[in-house]
Amino acid sequence: MENVRNFSIIAHIDHGKSTLADRLIQRTGVCDTRTFKDQMLDTMDIERERGITIKSQAISLPYQARDGKAYTLNLIDTPGHVDFSYEVSRSLASCEGVLLLIDAAQGVQAQTLANLYLALEHDLEVVPVINKIDLPSADVERVIAQIDTELGLDPETHLACSAKVGTGIDDILEAIVERIPPPKGDPDSPLAALIFDAQYDSFRGTVIHCRVFEGSVKAGDTIRFMFNDAVYRVEEVGLFGLTRIKGDRLSAGEVGYIIAGVKTVSSVSIGDTITLHERPCGGPLPGFKEVKPVVFASIYPIASDDYEDVAEALEKYKLNDAAFIYEKDSSVALGQGFRCGFLGLLHLDIVQERLEREYDLSIILSVPSVRYKFILKDGTELFVDNPAHYPNPMSIEGSEEPYIRASMMMPDRYLGPVMSLCIEKRGVNSNMHYTSPGRVELTYEMPLAEVIFDFYDRFKSMTQGYGSFDYDLIDYRPSNLVLLDILVNGEKVDALSQIVHRDRARARGVQACDRLKDEIPRQMYKIAIQGAIGGEIISRSTVSAFRKDVTAKCYGGDITRKRKLLEKQKKGKKRMKMIGSVSIPQSAFLAVLKSDTDS
Amino acid sequence: MMPTENPAAGLYVHVPFCASRCSYCDFFSSTDTESIDAFVDALLCEAGTWTDAFRNFDTVYIGGGTPSLLSPKRLETVLDRVCHVFTLLPGTEITIEINPADWGREELTVARDLGINRISMGVQSFNDDELSFMGRRHSGKEALRTIEDAVAAGFGNLSIDLIYALPGQRYSQWQASLERALTFAPSHLSCYELEIKRGTPLGDRYHGGELPLLTEESRRDFFLRTSEFLEGAGYVHYEISNFARSMERASRHNQKYWDHTPYLGLGPSAHSYSNGKRWWNHASVTDYILDCGKGIRPVAQSETLDMDQLRLEALFLGLRTGKGIDLHRYRHRYGRDLLAEKGPLLAEFRRAGLIEMNGTVVRPTRAGMAVADSLALL
Numbered sequence: 001m002e003n004v005r006n007f008s009i010i011a012h013i014d015h016g017k018s019t020l021a022d023r024l025i026q027r028t029g030v031c032d033t034r035t036f037k038d039q040m041l042d043t044m045d046i047e048r049e050r051g052i053t054i055k056s057q058a059i060s061l062p063y064q065a066r067d068g069k070a071y072t073l074n075l076i077d078t079p080g081h082v083d084f085s086y087e088v089s090r091s092l093a094s095c096e097g098v099l100l101l102i103d104a105a106q107g108v109q110a111q112t113l114a115n116l117y118l119a120l121e122h123d124l125e126v127v128p129v130i131n132k133i134d135l136p137s138a139d140v141e142r143v144i145a146q147i148d149t150e151l152g153l154d155p156e157t158h159l160a161c162s163a164k165v166g167t168g169i170d171d172i173l174e175a176i177v178e179r180i181p182p183p184k185g186d187p188d189s190p191l192a193a194l195i196f197d198a199q200y201d202s203f204r205g206t207v208i209h210c211r212v213f214e215g216s217v218k219a220g221d222t223i224r225f226m227f228n229d230a231v232y233r234v235e236e237v238g239l240f241g242l243t244r245i246k247g248d249r250l251s252a253g254e255v256g257y258i259i260a261g262v263k264t265v266s267s268v269s270i271g272d273t274i275t276l277h278e279r280p281c282g283g284p285l286p287g288f289k290e291v292k293p294v295v296f297a298s299i300y301p302i303a304s305d306d307y308e309d310v311a312e313a314l315e316k317y318k319l320n321d322a323a324f325i326y327e328k329d330s331s332v333a334l335g336q337g338f339r340c341g342f343l344g345l346l347h348l349d350i351v352q353e354r355l356e357r358e359y360d361l362s363i364i365l366s367v368p369s370v371r372y373k374f375i376l377k378d379g380t381e382l383f384v385d386n387p388a389h390y391p392n393p394m395s396i397e398g399s400e401e402p403y404i405r406a407s408m409m410m411p412d413r414y415l416g417p418v419m420s421l422c423i424e425k426r427g428v429n430s431n432m433h434y435t436s437p438g439r440v441e442l443t444y445e446m447p448l449a450e451v452i453f454d455f456y457d458r459f460k461s462m463t464q465g466y467g468s469f470d471y472d473l474i475d476y477r478p479s480n481l482v483l484l485d486i487l488v489n490g491e492k493v494d495a496l497s498q499i500v501h502r503d504r505a506r507a508r509g510v511q512a513c514d515r516l517k518d519e520i521p522r523q524m525y526k527i528a529i530q531g532a533i534g535g536e537i538i539s540r541s542t543v544s545a546f547r548k549d550v551t552a553k554c555y556g557g558d559i560t561r562k563r564k565l566l567e568k569q570k571k572g573k574k575r576m577k578m579i580g581s582v583s584i585p586q587s588a589f590l591a592v593l594k595s596d597t598d599s
Numbered sequence: 600m601m602p603t604e605n606p607a608a609g610l611y612v613h614v615p616f617c618a619s620r621c622s623y624c625d626f627f628s629s630t631d632t633e634s635i636d637a638f639v640d641a642l643l644c645e646a647g648t649w650t651d652a653f654r655n656f657d658t659v660y661i662g663g664g665t666p667s668l669l670s671p672k673r674l675e676t677v678l679d680r681v682c683h684v685f686t687l688l689p690g691t692e693i694t695i696e697i698n699p700a701d702w703g704r705e706e707l708t709v710a711r712d713l714g715i716n717r718i719s720m721g722v723q724s725f726n727d728d729e730l731s732f733m734g735r736r737h738s739g740k741e742a743l744r745t746i747e748d749a750v751a752a753g754f755g756n757l758s759i760d761l762i763y764a765l766p767g768q769r770y771s772q773w774q775a776s777l778e779r780a781l782t783f784a785p786s787h788l789s790c791y792e793l794e795i796k797r798g799t800p801l802g803d804r805y806h807g808g809e810l811p812l813l814t815e816e817s818r819r820d821f822f823l824r825t826s827e828f829l830e831g832a833g834y835v836h837y838e839i840s841n842f843a844r845s846m847e848r849a850s851r852h853n854q855k856y857w858d859h860t861p862y863l864g865l866g867p868s869a870h871s872y873s874n875g876k877r878w879w880n881h882a883s884v885t886d887y888i889l890d891c892g893k894g895i896r897p898v899a900q901s902e903t904l905d906m907d908q909l910r911l912e913a914l915f916l917g918l919r920t921g922k923g924i925d926l927h928r929y930r931h932r933y934g935r936d937l938l939a940e941k942g943p944l945l946a947e948f949r950r951a952g953l954i955e956m957n958g959t960v961v962r963p964t965r966a967g968m969a970v971a972d973s974l975a976l977l
Contacts, residue, residue: 524970525951548819550971552791552840554919555856556611556870557626560877560902562972563912570911570976581947 001187001253005180006074006211008091010119011101012109012468016131020101020163020172021077027169028061028073030242058197058209058240058255065177073176074240074255076196076211083344085472086291087323089118090196090271093287094211094255097125097180099172100151104130104138104160108146110409110468113441116151125180128153129172134162150435183213185252190281191215191223191274193250193258198268200319204236206262207244210274211255214281218249222277223260226284227269231277232260265322291323293341294402294473295348295452296385298329298366298495299355300337302577302586306361307336313359314338317351324351331388333493333579334364339386342368345452364577366495367592370449373400373476387497390483393534400476401501402448408459410467412440417462425450426501445474447501453508484509484538486516486592487530491580496592509539512592517541519588527582607657607688608873609855612642612677613866614663615884618701622734623762625796627868627882628664634884638866639673641891643680645865645880648896650684652873653863657688658852660695662719667701671709678713692851694719694758699745700737707745707752717756717850718749719789725779726772729765734800739779746783756848758787764821765793766810773821774828781832786848790825791840792818819969826965837921839968857916859909859932867897875904909933915975923954923962937961937977944977 011017061073078091092098098119102112119126128147130140140160148155159175161168197209217223221234236259238246250256262268270291273284301310314326324347329339342348348368355361371385375398382391406427410418412434419442422430427444435441446455451471459469482505486496496516500508509531516529520543531539554562576583616635617628659681661674669677674695681687694717695710702710707718724730725739737745749757759780763773780788795805795812804810813821826836834842835849838857843849855862861873868882878901881887890897904912910933917924930936938945938959945961948954953967953974963971 524948524953524973546815546970546973548815548822548969549973550839550919550969552794554839554916555853556862556864556872557868557879559856559872559912559916560870560879562915563908566911566915566972566975567908573976578944581944 001185001251002182003069003071004074004183004253005071005097005176006076006095006183006253006255007097007099007176007180008076008078008095009099009101010078010088010092010115011131012103012106012111012115015101015103015106015109015112016163017077017101020099020129020131020161021075023163023166023169024061024073024075024173025059025242027166027173028063030059030061060239060241060245060255063173063177066174067177071177072239073173076255083342083347084323085114085118085470086289087197087270088115089122089287090194092118092122092124093271093285094194094196095122095124096183097127097176099176100126100128100153101131102128102143102147104132104140104143105135106466107139107143108150108409108435108439110407110441110470112468113150113409113435114407114470116153126153127172127175127179128155128158129168130158130160131163133160134165134167146436146439150439183253185212185214187216187251189214189252190279191217191221191276192281192285193217193274194285195225195268195270195272195274197270198262198265198322200265201259204259206259206265206268208258208260208262208268208274209240209255210250210258212250212252213285214252215276216249216251217258217274217276223258223274224277224280225268225272226275226280227272227288227290228267230262230267232262235259235261264319266318268322270322291343293323293325293343294370294448295342295344295368296339296371297342297348297368298331298334298337298339298386299326299352300331300334300364300366300495300577302362302364302575304335309359310338310355310361310363313355313361314340316359317354321351323347329386329388331366331494333491334366334495334577337366341385345456362575362586364495364586364589366589367498368452369499370402370447370452372402372479372481372499374481375399384499387483387499388494390497390499393483399479399481401479401481403445403474403477404448404451404471405474406444406446406451406469406471408442408444408467408469409435410440410442410463412438414463414467415440415442418442418459418467421455421458421462422446425455426504447477447479448473449500482533484512485532486512487528487532488516488520488582488584489527489580490530492532493579493584495589498592505533506538509533513539513541515591516588517543519591520582520584522546523582525581606855606860607655608653609658609660609852609860609862610653610656610681610685611852611862611864611866611869611871612659612661612666612681613864613869613880614638614661614666614669615867616663616668617665618668618698619736620734620800622732622800623793623796625799625802626664629884631884632668634888635668635673637888638884639669639676641888641897642677642865644891644894645887645897646680646684648891648894649863649865653685653861655686655688656863657691658855659687659691659693660850660852661693661715662696665698665701666695667697667706671706671713674710675713678715692717692756694850694852696721697745697749698737699742702745702748704748704752707748707754711752711754716754717758718754719758719760719787719850720746720749721760722746722780723760723762725776729768729772729776732765733762743779746785750783755786757783757785758789758850759783759785760789760791762791762793763825764813764818766812768813770817770821770824773825777825777828784844786844787850788829788834788842789840790829790842792822822969823965826968835921836965836968839919839971854920857920859913859916875909877902877904906934910935911975914977915972918961918963918971918974919968921962923960926959926961941977948974948977 009017057077063071076091078088144155192214193210193212237250239256271288275281325341326338374382377397422444427446429445431443480502482502484498513529526545527543529541576585615628693715696719722742829842864871867887870879880897881899887897
């Protein structure tokens with residue numbers, strides 16, 4: 001155990017976490033340059049393209065230190081986006097230390113701080129690493145000062161590297177050995193292992209990623225998940241190399257995997273404690289939380305014939321994403337579909353993109369919603385995440401909506417506009433402090449619904465990329481909610497309905513009508529788009545009809561050419577959903593949520 | 600007249616030569632008239648290569664290019680050959696396109712004697728400014744004279760081609776040309792909206808930002824008013840751009856294009872269709888002559904249409920015509936019951952005044968014709 005180090009790399013998005021991980025993997029010789037694919041740990045296409053880690057991964061790196069001894073460095077990669085902060089916290093709970101990576105040009109950002117707080121909460125040794133020192137815009141001195149003033153860490157302890165060029169990597173490996181403490185724990189105690197991830201393998205079922213704190217586990221053991229209270233027989237245990245390396249046992253201090261005939265990842269809760277059924281530990285490891293989706297939207301196939309395919313794709317997708325939930329749903333306008341829950345908008349984006357890319361499906365997503373609470377006159381409480389289930393207005397006594405605490409960091413020159421934005425988004429209880437001269441941290445309590453509605457995009461453009469944002473859900477607060485319906489040619493399109501705050505309803509209605517007008521292509525007849533609350537029309541826009549499209553000549557030679565043109569148009573039309581007599585493109589549904597400033 | 604399921608085929612002959620290029624035209628033609636003789640020889644050869652696939656025709660259409668660049672002598676050679684290798688059924692409609700500047704009374708009379716019974720005259724406009732904008736070689740006056748000559752030569756079946764919606768044109772200007780044409784009470788009129796195609800002189804001017812085109816709204820206005828005006832004058836608007844004094848005077852040949860009747864195209868770039876297959880010849884006089892010289896068919900490319908493609912064609916071609924689409928016949932030929940599958944949409948089109956339904960026949964209204972391409976995407 002003396003020769004094991006468990007660590008994570010934590011960083012603000014784009015500060016180079018995956019690149020550093022790749023470099024450590026290369027330097028320790030786990031993989032040669034030939035098989036090396038950039039950003040080894042981000043295995044999904046989308047992760048590679050977006051440069052973010054969605055699922056955490058783990059790998060054991062063999063390292064011969066300068067003291068002459070051989071060490072096993074277990075790197076536990078963490079997801080890099082605010083939607084996945086709970087997964088990050090479980091990964092961190094599995095470590096004794098972290099490399100806190102800071103971009104030499106961008107300096108400390110909101111997620112740098114949020115991640116540092118998480119690490120400190122878990123009592124981890126923090127090694128600050130300044131990355132990207134090769135950039136012309138790198139300002140190492142400034143970052144060192146920030147480490148002192150903004151992070152409250154000893155600036156003397158920092159390391160500097162360029163993961164991209166490969167400088168400073170050896171010192172980082174040495175620091176991991178020297179500064180991060182070895183794990184503690186007694187291999188002979190009753191088993192206590194923390195689940196920090198679970199992935200689906202089509203041959204073996206669920207592969208549980210865990211950190212053993214006490215005791216040990218081997219094939220043949222009967223294990224129990226303490227929260228889920230499910231019992232399984234262990235088939236295989238092992239460590240992580242580039243692929244799984246089967247071993248005899250996993251013991252206190254180690255990070256590895258367990259395969260135990262668990263069919264789906266949904267049967268595994270991240271953060272749950274694994275113990276032995278026959279000889280259980282005293283209690284679960286601390287910090288467990290049930291992850292609950294906060295953003296909801298419905299998915300419909302564009303062609304209703306594809307319903308079965310979508311069902312199958314969701315089932316497969318779900319195998320590997322425990323945070324994603326779905327159930328059957330149906331819409332008057334869009335037919336049979338599924339109501340889905342996501343951790344946030346990014347998570348929603350990822351699911352949509354993967355369904356389209358990996359399962360080759362054309363789908364429509366309804367306007368996303370948060371989960372509202374209604375208190376009815378008869379005293380019952382009703383949670384509603386689907387506008388279609390909005391209760392009868394006459395029966396509503398009161399309503400509540402979820403609030404978050406948003407934490408934003410930015411140069412102080414952006415403070416004015418950002419505060420106005422937060423106030424526009426119904427932010428309250430602001431708090432502000434200068435983390436260093438010229439830089440402020442601003443917190444606001446805001447309705448989550450306002451954040452999913454175009455907040456992040458506007459914040460980013462307003463701060464020209466220098467602002468960073470993080471959030472935590474806090475509580476439900478009283479609100480005044482109404483149902484905003486959208487009618488297309490007089491027909492209510494339920495997938496476009498939104499639950500909104502009464503004060504914002506008119507503006508939202510106007511905006512929705514305007515956006516739809518831009519998104520819906522001209523058709524053979526005039527299309528009226530209306531926003532309505534109850535029976536009252538509060539906004540309208542019109543898509544004018546195209547009036548002449550026919551070509552004058554169509555004889556022998558023109559027919560093939562013309563057919564090809566129409567085939568192309570027809571293909572484009574297949575990407576649209578017919579609602580009544582109007583073709584509505586996929587993009588229209590999400591566009592309703594976007595503000596004018598993005599376009 | 601309901602077409603039978605196995606009507607006789609149509610024969611198209613493409614004469615790929617022009618004395619000069621019109622500013623709007625993107626049809627295949629060459630101004631190198633040196634090779635006319637070689638072309639005619641090749642054409643005679645090509646006809647012989649198709650005798651196993653085609654036998655009977657009841658329409659012949661000599662188009663171009665400018666067929667009136669052929670001397671009556673060459674024309675006779677071509678028609679003799681056609682009659683020799685194929686069978687022209689009794690009452691065959693034989694049309695030739697002529698350019699008003701090219702032929703006088705004498706040539707027209709010869710053409711009449713050769714058995715040609717229909718003239719399609721590329722008048723385009725009676726206004727000299729408009730004619731020169733379009734790069735035409737003739738004047739309005741010449742057009743009037745040639746029409747008179749054609750009538751005098753005995754061409755009771757005469758079609759006048761006109762083009763409208765020129766940049767900056769007012770409807771009244773266009774109506775003047777229309778009215779001038781009507782003074783001859785022609786049996787047929789083709790009224791084409793000017794379309795700006797890439798690679799034409801007008802296309803270049805347009806993409807250079809030089810041409811202020813009419814708006815969609817005014818182009819629609821031209822279309823609707825033209826239809827209204829000519830129907831008021833007793834013509835049948837039987838296809839987007841075609842009007843006939845009665846359906847007997849509609850172009851029998853052109854109608855074959857719109858309902859998957861077989862047609863054989865001879866000459867460079869000519870297209871043919873038979874039994875779900877379409878093919879087209881080289882769009883090069885040299886390549887064409889070369890292949891024909893070797894006794895092989897000068898086909899550049901072909902395609903076999905699958906059911907979806909045939910259906911799409913049947914829809915967009917059918918909806919171009921006043922006759923529309925007979926849903927019974929459509930189901931029989933293309934295996935789909937449109938009424939069952941697209942009933943609500945058809946009802947919506949009907950409500951919007953874009954189609955009429957009479958029994959099992961769906962016909963585009965005037966407003967529907969203006970958006971026929973989109974109707975076909977139902």
